[in-house]
Amino acid sequence: EDQVTQSPEALRLQEGESSSLNCSYTVSGLRGLFWYRQDPGKGPEFLFTLYSAGEEKEKERLKATLTKKESFLHITAPKPEDSATYLCAVRDNAGNMLTFGGGTRLMVKP
């Protein structure tokens, strides 16, 4: 059974204070690891897909990296508008089901 654990559960940062969110996973054959952003009252918004260890992707202040056991979402010089819950999910080679972690709630204060 696929498992995804995200840490920390909540993170408070000052504007401009860079940090990283962790996603640890166990999966029988990784087909893809996904990062989503979820704002209160909205559905998850797709950010990145990573397919193999060593892969990196960037979007504005966000950078996602992948190893064989975990993924990191690095946030550089965050702004208050980056405040949201960040969800990590994995898909294995057996099917199309996404297994999500519990999310990291990020709060960036001005």
Place this chain on the structure above:
Amino acid sequence: EAGVAQSPRYKIIEKRQSVAFWCNPISGHATLYWYQQILGQGPKLLIQFQNNGVVDDSQLPKDRFSAERLKGVDSTLKIQPAKLEDSAVYLCASSLVGQRADTQYFGPGTRLTVL
């Protein structure tokens, strides 16, 4: 491009009542998913359709939940009878079919409160 549409956005019902949610996926997306997201948790897959056929419903509580996707486009998820523990946000997502065309795009969700 229009995103995934869901309705209603909010629903409050008494336990043992029935409720139905509607989803219209992104145009051209053959695969449709229903997820349940309990407050403070990540989404959990309930059922997956490809066109109008069920691909995976292993986590759907079939004694009270049912879903259909007529004509391979819109879908309806029903709960009958509802229990207190069904209070959650019900998310619909859709994706293309293909080797790596597996990014799922989510709708805004329906927040269900069972009293």
